[in-house]
Structure formats: structure tokens, C-alpha cells
Amino acid sequence: MSETILVTGACGQIGSELVPALRKVYNRVIASDLKEPPESLNDASDFIRLDVLYKNGLLDCIRRFKVTQVYHLAAVLSATGERNPEMAWRINMKGLRNVLDVCAANNVRKLFFPSTIAVFGPTTPKNGTPQFTVMEPNTIYGISKLAGERWCHWYHLKTGLDVRGLRYPGLISYKTKAGGGTTDYAVEIFFEAVQHKKYVCYLSENTVLPMMYMPDAIRGTIELMEAPAERISTRSSYNFSGISFSPAELAAEIKKHIPEFTIQYQPDFRQQIADGWPQSIDDSVAQRDWGWQPAYSLQAIVVDMLQNIRRLKSSSA
Ligand code: SER
Numbered sequence: 644m645s646e647t648i649l650v651t652g653a654c655g656q657i658g659s660e661l662v663p664a665l666r667k668v669y670n671r672v673i674a675s676d677l678k679e680p681p682e683s684l685n686d687a688s689d690f691i692r693l694d695v696l697y698k699n700g701l702l703d704c705i706r707r708f709k710v711t712q713v714y715h716l717a718a719v720l721s722a723t724g725e726r727n728p729e730m731a732w733r734i735n736m737k738g739l740r741n742v743l744d745v746c747a748a749n750n751v752r753k754l755f756f757p758s759t760i761a762v763f764g765p766t767t768p769k770n771g772t773p774q775f776t777v778m779e780p781n782t783i784y785g786i787s788k789l790a791g792e793r794w795c796h797w798y799h800l801k802t803g804l805d806v807r808g809l810r811y812p813g814l815i816s817y818k819t820k821a822g823g824g825t826t827d828y829a830v831e832i833f834f835e836a837v838q839h840k841k842y843v844c845y846l847s848e849n850t851v852l853p854m855m856y857m858p859d860a861i862r863g864t865i866e867l868m869e870a871p872a873e874r875i876s877t878r879s880s881y882n883f884s885g886i887s888f889s890p891a892e893l894a895a896e897i898k899k900h901i902p903e904f905t906i907q908y909q910p911d912f913r914q915q916i917a918d919g920w921p922q923s924i925d926d927s928v929a930q931r932d933w934g935w936q937p938a939y940s941l942q943a944i945v946v947d948m949l950q951n952i953r954r955l956k957s958s959s960a
Pocket residue numbers: 720721722758759760761784811812813814823824825826827
């Protein structure tokens with residue numbers, strides 16, 4: 644397909660898997676980040692250093708490469724954001740506004756915006772959280788992403804920019820470390836289980852949160868972006884659901900494969916963040932509009948994660 648795609652924040656948990664997936668579909672995918680690229684992103688030579696806070700650099704890149712689509716992944720997540728609210732606000736807000744401005748003014752055809760379950764808050768219905776509901780987030784991450792959703796909607800209305808977004812749940816993956824979120828335990832636990840057969844969890848045992856396996860998230864993201872524009876009824880972001888589980892349920896599933904595995908619970912400041920979030924998400928609007936269906940169950944995720952982490956461990960030994 645003749646598109647030139649720019650991915651910001653490409654070295655993060657999503658970007659490091661989305662870029663190779665996009666490269667299978669599109670002929671030119673430019674990965675960008677502030678950081679040095681890992682080998683998996685560097686092989687196709689299409690990597691540039693880019694700071695989304697520096698608008699001229701962004702503009703130059705989009706013009707020079709004649710970028711037709713942008714996946715704007717660069718952001719600060721919930722736990723890091725609570726530690727440094729000023730930085731989180733600046734990167735999440737100013738970065739997005741720069742991207743929106745440059746896209747709208749330079750005929751970029753499509754923009755992807757990653758939103759989050761953190762746009763909801765303690766006053767939102769916790770189970771089967773609907774697409775349209777009370778939204779009173781109480782983290783800077785959630786506040787900035789909710790404002791970001793509204794900016795996306797506004798740009799679509801005012802400029803016609805074809806912007807599409809997903810409210811990602813906690814994402815589980817093994818290729819790149821999770822990046823400062825409240826749901827990161829569901830990644831760390833696997834590495835600790837394989838390596839040390841024990842894990843100290845910073846959330847309490849019955850804290851149920853919405854989660855998704857990365858292959859589902861990547862497929863859903865590309866499916867949303869490839870759906871015909873007339874199918875897209877919401878320009879803020881879609882509810883996007885995989886499965887829901889608690890640390891105790893995940894630990895029990897891991898124990899089926901590693902019987903010696905033990906878990907302890909020592910909740911920290913992230914417990915309060917998690918307590919303000921939904922437990923399960925109703926994504927019937929995404930199902931209706933562009934046919935979203937997740938594929939991975941908890942059992943399938945655990946089998947696949949353990950297999951891949953063991954493989955990585957033995958190949959690096
Ligand atoms: N995984 C994110 C976080 O925990 C939620 O979108 O911050």
C-alpha cells in the first residue's frame with residue numbers, strides 16, 4: 644500500500660510491536676523516538692530521533708518524508724505521570740497539539756491517538772463501563788488523555804482530520820518492558836515467575852482491571868485504522884476490551900505452569916490509581932462500527948507469555 648507512516652514514541656511497549664506489524668502492511672514506516680532504537684526497529688534504516696515537543700522538527704519530518712499517516716504513541720503513563728505531573732501534562736498535551744496542528748496543516752490523511760481506560764474515574768460505572776458515561780479521571784495521565792480525546796474530536800470537526808483512537812486497557816507483552824503504568828504488574832509478574840518463581844505485587848490481590856494481550860491490541864489498532872471512514876462514529880476514542888482479571892487470578896493461572904510460584908501483595912500508591920479505574924469495559928460500539936473482537940483468553944495469554952519469556956531467556960543465556 645502506498646502510504647508513508649510516522650510512528651512517534653516508537654521505542655515504547657506498543658511502538659516496538661506496532662512498527663514491525665505496520666511494516667508488513669505498508670511500504671514505508673518511519674519509527675521515531677527520543678531514545679536510541681532497539682535492534683528490531685533499526686533494521687529497516689527508517690528511524691529518526693524526534694521530540695514531539697519540538698514542533699519544527701515534527702513539521703520538517705512530515706514534509707520531508709511526505710507522511711500520509713501518523714501513529715502518535717509518545718506519552719507519559721499513569722504511574723510516572725503521578726510522580727511528575729508537570730512533565731506528563733507537557734508531553735501528553737503539548738505533544739498531541741503539535742501533532743494535531745502539523746497533521747491538519749499538511750494534509751496528513753490519518754492520525755491514530757492512543758487513549759486509555761484512565762480517562763474514566765471513581766464516579767464511572769465500574770463494570771461494563773459504557774462508551775459514553777461519566778468521565779472524571781483523577782490522574783494527570785487520565786486528565787491529559789481525556790482532554791486529548793476532546794482535542795482529537797475538535798480537530799476532526801474543524802479541519803476534517805481523519806483521527807481515530809482507542810482506549811487501551813493494560814497491555815501485556817514480552818518484547819519491550821511496560822513503561823510506567825499502573826497495569827505493569829501484569830507484565831512484570833511473568834518475568835519474575837520465570838526467573839525467581841516469586842513476585843511481590845504492588846496491587847492488592849482482588850484488584851480487577853481490564854487487560855489485553857499485545858497481539859490483540861496491535862491487530863485492533865490496524866483494523867481500526869483500516870476501517871472505512873464512514874464506519875467511524877466516534878472521533879474521540881473507542882472503548883476497547885480484551886479480558887479482565889485480578890492479580891490473584893493471574894497468579895493462579897501462572898501457578899498451573901510453575902507450581903512453585905508464589906506471590907505476595909504490598910500495595911503502594913498505584914493501588915489508589917487502580918481503584919479509580921473500571922473493572923471491565925463495554926466495547927459494543929467498536930464491535931458494531933468496525934467489527935472488533937479480541938482473540939486471547941487469560942489461559943492463552945499465560946501459555947504464550949511463558950513460552951516466549953523462556954525462549955528469550957534460553958537464547959540470551
Ligand atoms: N496501562 C496504562 C497505565 O497503567 C493504562 O492505560 O497507565
